[in-house]
Amino acid sequence: MKRCGAEPYKGNEKYIFVSYSHKDKKFVFPIIEQMAKDGYRIWYDEGIDPGSEWPEIIAAHLNDCFSCIAFISDNSINSHNCRREINFALLKKKRFISVVLEEVQMSLGMEMQLSVTQSIFKYKHSSDQEFFAKLYEAKFLHECLGKPNPDIIVSKSSDYDENLKDLFGRDDLIREPFSDRWFLEADPAYNTELSDEDAVFCNNGSDRQKNVWLIRCKTNEKIDLPLGEFKLGRSDTINDYAVIGNSAIGRLHALIRRNQEKSVIVDCSSKNRTFLNAKALDPEIEYDLHDGDFIRLANEEFIFKQTES
Known part of the structure; x- marks a missing residue:
């Protein structure tokens, strides 16, 4: 069973939270591995102990992160959990980058919400080297940069099976939808009045962006x-x-x-x-x-x- 070669960050220094659809892990994990190899501290939701209440852990890590990278795809657009993660990050005013993995048809609401953030269209870059050079131009990511980890081996997308189980044998592509309760426990000021389906695509109370x-x-x-x-x-x-x-x-x-x-x-x-x-x-x-x-x-x-x- 192939796992991501980069362990989620544990510690008290500034780190990057990664939001992604588990259906896209074959594209996302090689990026996480390369960033971790380069020394970036990254937390993502792989390998959470089955005895833990994993949505609460995700909400707490998102609340405490310094910055957030969200991987955008058809899968993430249609993911209840990804939308909640992105909405929470924006409401908390986290430093935010969206990495668009493929050409997607965004709703007008989503375009409006993400238009105020930095976006990188990975599928438009001719090489990984060009993509990472563009990604690392975001200076605030450097706040989460530590020592390089040369022992990490960067995988290819083809190394990952789309139907993998996770570390504990659970179906890795099926997650229970988040409840607002998890985000309220992480931050009591979290806005629960947004609709479940369109939370991330709202305009945060403003008619215009x-x-x-x-x-x-x-x-x-x-x-x-x-x-x-x-x-x-x-x-x-x-x-x-x-x-x-x-x-x-x-x-x-x-x-x-x-x-x-x-x-x-x-x-x-x-x-x-x-x-x-x-x-x-x-x-x-x-x-x-x-x-x-x-x-x-x-x-x-x-x-x-x-x-x-």
């Missing part, structure tokens, strides 16, 4: 801003976007916090200050951002943009 990004004036680069916290600075290890080679920029210079309602910018006590529309910001205080606002980090200029769809 915002697309939000920065434009770096020097390079005309577009920098997408996901929900949650987005760090800007000189260091390429602690920031989501690094201004490399500019000594005027602080190691962690500023950050942008974004939820469904608004975006704010905070100066992180930088030496050379952060400016909003030419006004110097007081450190560690939130300032609201609006479409067209002019942001300057020391001598690096950006334009804040947002549109509703």
